[in-house]
Structure formats: structure tokens, C-alpha cells
Amino acid sequence: MAEHRSMQRAALLDAARALLSEGGTEALTFPALAERTGLARSSVYEYFRSRAAVVEELCEADFPVWAAEVESAMERAGSPEGKVEAYVRQQLALVGDRRHRAVVAISASELDAGARERIRAAHGGLVAMVVEALGELGHGQPRLAAILLQGIVDAAVRRIELGAAEDPSVVTDCAVAMVLRGVRG
Known part of the structure; x- marks a missing residue:
């Protein structure tokens, strides 16, 4: 379970890097992170509060x-x-x-x-x-x-x-x- 969470967190960070690179700060949203990683939006909040x-x-x-x-x-x-x-x-x-x-x-x-x-x-x-x-x-x-x-x-x-x-x-x-x-x- 810990390994899975670690992998999900890494995937979220990679998605955040890509979003920032492609569209700047406006592109970094929790719905966009969820879409990029295939997670539910509510799941993104389990990893990051903001x-x-x-x-x-x-x-x-x-x-x-x-x-x-x-x-x-x-x-x-x-x-x-x-x-x-x-x-x-x-x-x-x-x-x-x-x-x-x-x-x-x-x-x-x-x-x-x-x-x-x-x-x-x-x-x-x-x-x-x-x-x-x-x-x-x-x-x-x-x-x-x-x-x-x-x-x-x-x-x-x-x-x-x-x-x-x-x-x-x-x-x-x-x-x-x-x-x-x-x-x-």
C-alpha cells in the first residue's frame, strides 16, 4: 500500500510539472491533476491539501x-x-x-x-x-x-x-x- 501511494504521489508531481510547463500556474488545478493521472479529484486531495x-x-x-x-x-x-x-x-x-x-x-x-x-x-x-x-x-x-x-x-x-x-x-x-x-x- 505504501509503495502504491508513493507511486501515485510521484505521478501527481510529474503531472504537476507537465501542467506548469505547458500552461503555467493557471493550468495547475486539481481537476487537471486528476485527469492527467486518472485519479478522482477527491483522491488528489488525499495527497495534497492545496x-x-x-x-x-x-x-x-x-x-x-x-x-x-x-x-x-x-x-x-x-x-x-x-x-x-x-x-x-x-x-x-x-x-x-x-x-x-x-x-x-x-x-x-x-x-x-x-x-x-x-x-x-x-x-x-x-x-x-x-x-x-x-x-x-x-x-x-x-x-x-x-x-x-x-x-x-x-x-x-x-x-x-x-x-x-x-x-x-x-x-x-x-x-x-x-x-x-x-x-x-
Whole structure:
């Protein structure tokens, strides 16, 4: 029985990822989850109390994988500047990834305070990855610079997700250039 519940929960999470990827937050509904998984709508509520609970679990499952991919890209870089560039490029490369969409799909305001805090802490762990590289580049306030750098990444993510007129590679190159010029300054 426990194995069956675990499989159903995994199927619901996969369906949620697909719905978010295909249609954004509006597409993530319990009737849509039920339809995708073949469960009754009432059965979906046995696994999750709300849409926010679905998103919270997706974030808990997917954010560490996403962060590990960013960290791995940074480790492959040979220099502090290369690590900063990898940090930006890898995050923007993940914009189309279903796991990434799940992490950013629903605004934090739809989550309860505990969920927002856990997600904020995970996000803080991501920002912490680049602090050392910024320090190695001689930045006087590497933590503050890392937070601001992440703001550039977040703006680029939104631009790419909007399907802006620019090609995603143009947005990425522009974000990298802004970050590296700012870091050098």
C-alpha cells in the first residue's frame, strides 16, 4: 500500500510539472491533476491539501537537483570569473526545464509562511554558491554582490519565460555581460 501511494504521489508531481510547463500556474488545478493521472479529484486531495502544497513539494524535490546542476557547472569553470559566468548561464539554461518551471511557477504569496521560508532558504543556498567566487575576484561585499547578481538572473529568467522578442541566448549573453562588468567594477 505504501509503495502504491508513493507511486501515485510521484505521478501527481510529474503531472504537476507537465501542467506548469505547458500552461503555467493557471493550468495547475486539481481537476487537471486528476485527469492527467486518472485519479478522482477527491483522491488528489488525499495527497495534497492545496495547489501551494503541490508547488512546495515540487520545490523541495526539484530545487536541490537544479542547484546541483548550477554547482556542477561552476565546478567545471577554471577561474572565479568563469564560475560567475557558469552560475548565470546554467540557471538561464534551465529556464525551459520542467523542474525549473515548477520552482518559479507560483508566486511565493500563494504559499504559507513556512513554505516561503523553506524556499527562501533554498534560494539563499543557491546565492551562497557564488559568494566565494565574487570574493576571489576582489569584490568588497561579495554577499551583497551575489544577491544583486541573482536579481539580474531573476530578471533574465522572467524575460525568457515571457517569450520576449529576443532569443534566449541573447538574453543570456546580455545578463552575463552585465554581471561580469559589474563584478569587475
